[in-house]
Structure formats: structure tokens, C-alpha cells
Amino acid sequence: MSNADRHKLIAKAVRDSGDATVQELAELTGASEMTIRRDLDALAAQGVLERVRGGARTLLLRGEEPPFALRAHEAVEAKRRIAVEISALVADGESVLLDSGTTCLEVARLLRERPVTVMPLSLQAIQLIGETPGPATLLVPGGQPRASEGALTGPLTLASLAALRFDTAVIGCCGLSAAEGLTAYDLDDAAVKKAGIAVARRTIAAADGGKLGRSAFAYVGPSTLLHTLVTDATAPADEVTALEGTGTIVKTT
Numbered sequence: 001m002s003n004a005d006r007h008k009l010i011a012k013a014v015r016d017s018g019d020a021t022v023q024e025l026a027e028l029t030g031a032s033e034m035t036i037r038r039d040l041d042a043l044a045a046q047g048v049l050e051r052v053r054g055g056a057r058t059l060l061l062r063g064e065e066p067p068f069a070l071r072a073h074e075a076v077e078a079k080r081r082i083a084v085e086i087s088a089l090v091a092d093g094e095s096v097l098l099d100s101g102t103t104c105l106e107v108a109r110l111l112r113e114r115p116v117t118v119m120p121l122s123l124q125a126i127q128l129i130g131e132t133p134g135p136a137t138l139l140v141p142g143g144q145p146r147a148s149e150g151a152l153t154g155p156l157t158l159a160s161l162a163a164l165r166f167d168t169a170v171i172g173c174c175g176l177s178a179a180e181g182l183t184a185y186d187l188d189d190a191a192v193k194k195a196g197i198a199v200a201r202r203t204i205a206a207a208d209g210g211k212l213g214r215s216a217f218a219y220v221g222p223s224t225l226l227h228t229l230v231t232d233a234t235a236p237a238d239e240v241t242a243l244e245g246t247g248t249i250v251k252t253t
Helices: 002-016 021-028 035-044 076-089 102-111 125-130 155-164 187-198 237-245
Strands: 017-020 049-052 054-059 095-098 115-118 166-172 176-177 181-184 201-205 219-220 226-231 250-253
Touching: 002 035, 002 049, 002 054, 002 226, 017 021, 017 250, 021 035, 021 054, 035 049, 035 054, 054 237, 076 102, 076 201, 095 102, 095 155, 102 115, 102 125, 115 125, 155 187, 166 187, 176 237, 181 187, 187 201, 187 219, 201 250, 237 250
Parallel strands: 095 115, 095 166, 166 201, 201 226, 226 250
Antiparallel strands: 017 054, 049 054, 176 181, 181 219
């Protein structure tokens, strides 16, 4: 494989996945790790990617959100472990604002069996909690569901949030880093997350390790807004350390 072909393959791999390690790229191209490091240095100098410790990451914001149906089948066990940890952090009797997204849907499965008050921000979680009578008290906000996502957004959702105060907001995210803060793919979704954080006494972020160190298009706020982050063992250690340095409690499942 020529240098030019290898560079194209490396650039595509980093762009498609968001980041890649030297070892992963060496296995992909069949080149030595020393060669890959030189390639990454050259591509970083050209502005093609960003060189980070142990590999590289894309300079492009991850602006396209994978479909909900696809995300629902990704990292399922990690999301369930995250949900168990978040449920353990919520005390009986609390009022909980539950964000949209696949990880928060797993949280909904557990909270519906708890004596708590829950206001979900997605049609899927509303249906899940409401379909079977249980100890949880369900509050339903207004809003317009995003196509194929079921996430509730818009003026009616924001008005519902402004009228209430919660003990805990469980917020999902598309990207989270100490440097770039909390981000989302959609501007309306970002506005709802921001409003939800503002009306809760504490905010717990639910994010698998693949979300850490990445940024999406719509800015929600700095990581200092988060009281606790619950993630999994794939979370980059340097990003975990950086987030802890901002005052966020990080729990890894």
C-alpha cells in the first residue's frame, strides 16, 4: 500500500469512527505502529485530523445523529449497567426529569418500579412507564416529538419544564468533554436539555464511553453543570480525569 493510499484509509477511518488508536490503524493498514505514528503526525500537520495521545480523532463535529432504532441495539449491556447505577443514585420519593435517548430509556425501565415521580422527555419512555401500573408517578410534558426519535421539544416542552422543579435531572448527551462541555446533535434538543438542567437541584449525565471526548453541533453548557457522570469502562481515562478536575463526580460501571 502506498503512503497516499494509507493516508486516505487512515483519514476515512478516523472520520467515520470519530477517533482511532495507533494499534487499530496499524491492524487496519498492515503498517507498523511507528509508521502509523508518522502518518498521523503528517495528517495532523495537514489539518486532516487531530493528534491525541495514543491515536487521533476527527476535527469534524459529529453532526449526524444515528437513528434511534440503530442506537437502541448498540452498547446495550453498558447502557443497562449505567441505568442500574443511576437508579441507585435516585432515592425513593424523588422527582426525576428523564431525558430522551436510548440510555435514558433503560433508566425508565428501572424507575417505573420505584416510588418516584418521573417526567420523561420521550414518547418511548412515557409509554414504557405508563403501560403497566406501578409505584412510579408519571408526569407527561407537552411538546412536539422529533420525527423517528420521539424526543419532545419545542415551546410546550420548555413551558412544562419552567413550571416545575425537580430533585434530579437525568440527561443524555451526544458528546461530552471537559473542554467542549455538553453537546447535542439538534438545537431544539439542546434547548430542552439546558432548560432541564436549570430546573433540577442536581444533574446526572448518562453517557457510554463512546460519547466522552467528542463534540456535536449544538452546545448545551459546560461540564461544570453536571453533578455526576455515569459512564462505562470504555470511557477514555484522560477525559475522565479532566472531567473530575472540573468537579464532576464520575462513576464507571
